[in-house]
Amino acid sequence: AQSVTQLDSHVSVSEGTPVLLRCNYSSSYSPSLFWYVQHPNKGLQLLLKYTSAATLVKGINGFEAEFKKSETSFHLTKPSAHMSDAAEYFCVVSLNAGGTSYGKLTFGQGTILTVHP
Amino acid sequence: DTGVSQDPRHKITKRGQNVTFRCDPISEHNRLYWYRQTLGQGPEFLTYFQNEAQLEKSRLLSDRFSAERPKGSFSTLEIQRTEQGDSAMYLCASSPSMGAQKKSSYNEQFFGPGTRLTVL
Numbered sequence: 077a078q079s080v081t082q083l084d085s086h087v088s089v090s091e092g093t094p095v096l097l098r099c100n101y102s103s104s105y106s107p108s109l110f111w112y113v114q115h116p117n118k119g120l121q122l123l124l125k126y127t128s129a130a131t132l133v134k135g136i137n138g139f140e141a142e143f144k145k146s147e148t149s150f151h152l153t154k155p156s157a158h159m160s161d162a163a164e165y166f167c168v169v170s171l172n173a174g175g176t177s178y179g180k181l182t183f184g185q186g187t188i189l190t191v192h193p
Numbered sequence: 194d195t196g197v198s199q200d201p202r203h204k205i206t207k208r209g210q211n212v213t214f215r216c217d218p219i220s221e222h223n224r225l226y227w228y229r230q231t232l233g234q235g236p237e238f239l240t241y242f243q244n245e246a247q248l249e250k251s252r253l254l255s256d257r258f259s260a261e262r263p264k265g266s267f268s269t270l271e272i273q274r275t276e277q278g279d280s281a282m283y284l285c286a287s288s289p290s291m292g293a294q295k296k297s298s299y300n301e302q303f304f305g306p307g308t309r310l311t312v313l
Contacts, residue, residue: 080235110301112304118306119197119284119304119305119306119307120236120284120286120304121304122301122303125301166235166236168235179224179288179302180226180238180241180249181226181228181236181238181286181302182238183228183235183236183237184235185233185234185235186233186234186235
């Protein structure tokens, strides 16, 4: 079984300040982990992915995440928030495709990021 | 545009009516997924196709739901006798086959814009 817990439903930051969106996962096997972003009235867009290579993963738009197996965490960070970062962010886990997992994604509940001028 | 497309983008129907949604995946992708997203929640897995074979269905997919991918290309999701609880965003995603994926793209799914269903 696999599950994802996003620890904050809403995060509010000022433009230019750091962003931290927290995610803990549970997986019986070695997982792939993703962060997706969803802007209003737009489709889900992949920000970054961890697939058992480097534990620090860099994504688009200056976002990065660190896989910490001992803490079962995959927190998303950005050094300096921009107004355009305001959106909903989803932490996602997938068992590596193969066997019976078929690579289906399990999403967290989402974190809404608000950026104030 | 060579991304995943879905049609219609919005559907309003009355309770008890049948509705059908279409998804066109990225052309070289043989894996296709349907998810449902209700307000304030993350998307939930509904079903998975590899080519034309439906290999997995979630318990969320009641008998009123049926999905097909007849030629291994586009897929349809039909809901019969709609209920107000079916109101949600229905998302389609596609992914290359395992053999076609570079390791760096492993399990990455590309999402369409979704079909928003409102049942009155």
